[in-house]
Amino acid sequence: MQIIVPMQQTVDLVEELELNDDGTGVEREYLKFVANEWDEQALEEALLLKEAAGGSVTVVGIDETDVDGTLFSALAKGADRAVKLTGDFENGISSHQRAAILAAWLGTQEFDLVMVGVQSPEDLDGQTGVILANLLDTAHVSVAIGVEPHEGGVKVRQEFGGGTVHELALSGRAVVGVQAATAAPRYVSISRVRAAMQDSPLETLPAADVDAPTGTTVRRLYAPESSSHAEMLEGDADAVAARILEIVRERGIVKELS
């Protein structure tokens, strides 16, 4: 089975997010970027599927900040091939544009399955995977929590609210949006990533020049205007603990403390 895993770079949410000059996006120049965590889950599930069914895993990244590290890390984890689609993407990429670029490249590739993170923190115009599937006119399953070989295709476990799961069989080419892999994403040491950098060069080629309007306009980004904010407790851990104890006691929540 030939599996393609698109990998997206996204803002590290641990960072304080600063807005660009016109307030319609985040200031990308100084922010730290990391691999989209759901794409890491998709990669892990793809590697598990390859181990179960044979075949290959190709990771593909668009030329975003620090994408090389993400792609080399994927090679070190067991991906067979890594492709970087180059271009000027410093101002970010919409999901529609990302999907169109991937669809154009996939048109030149042989593959059975695309496994992609179910979402990213930046996909305000929708999730890439489902848009991609419909551009390719293939089947799609979102919120997958397990993919395994099944009668020449795959069986996908799709999760719903409250933990209910549907099992679906996919018999043709498809795109699967992975929520969580069957196992936690594997660890790979820096030395193995370095070895991958030396042994397996990235294939680079220009990203297709696509026209993929979202039909939407971002007027502004802003921090949520919360109607309330927590009262912050001052002092060191012992002082904070003492105050929490007092609050819990005042509310009569724990009988033994009342």
Added chain:
Amino acid sequence: MGSDVFTLVEHVGGTVDDSTHELLGKARELATATGGRSVACLLHSGARAGADGLAADVVLSVEHPALEHFLPEAYVKALAALVADHEPRVVLVANSTVGMDVAGGLSARTGNGLVAYCNAITLEGDTLVAISQVFGGKLNAEVAVEGPAICSVVSGSFAPATGGSPDIQDVTASGIDNLTTTFLARIEPEASDVDITAEDILVSVGRGIGGADNIEFAQELADALGGVVSGSRPVTDAGWLSKTRQVGKSGQKVKPKLYIACGISGAPEHLEGMSDAELIIAINSDANAPIFDVAHFGTTEDVLDVLPALTEQIEAAVA
């Protein structure tokens, strides 16, 4: 572009999901503003589940054997056909598994602009304006859509509409033969060792707890308080806690008397499951974490210092 407001009905076993009633509440308001109708789109295999009671002007009832269970491929194609035929001003879907599997596909197939993770939608003249929660809930995006729009809506954003006697119209399904997706089975969640929805006190851990070994600090506090340990999605996905203890959109919705959030940032998917708790105390090193917007009290002290300190003081107080 017409003036109708479409809502995708989510239903299982004849029961319409609460999120649909919330969407219909907003749909009624938007339809009043557009001068169009609130139209509920019900895709089914013969049950017409709950159609009579939907608070809509019209129910478009699409019946097909492939619509017995949720098949993403079938839903997208059936809904895209309805949208192509009727050209609604807005299509509302829930930001659920179904909604995520439908909204983007509908946008790709129709070219209609999609705003995901919406928690507010208004009309400014002919412009639809939606607020989208992005960057893990740390930022809101105000998004304008001039043409036909699709909005996927976060649960709990709108007041539900109830009561109605809609005009039910049967529509022939088109384009959903020859699917490559087959429904195999529906699996209900396993019975749990503990029902976190029934607990008064939850000590809930997130990724910020640092590792599986540190969960014992939360467990010790829960023991001292007479509560149990729950967690956010990353923690259960990592296998640090069992799935049955997951709070949030894809886990359990909880409403305890006390919810202590330990190293939980407060992504919208998590807040959906716990923001109604009576007292929320958040411990998180990131002062800008969205969890502090729903918490009543908070601290940025190290969770691994606060937890043992609090456990010790509670044990001393009850001794």
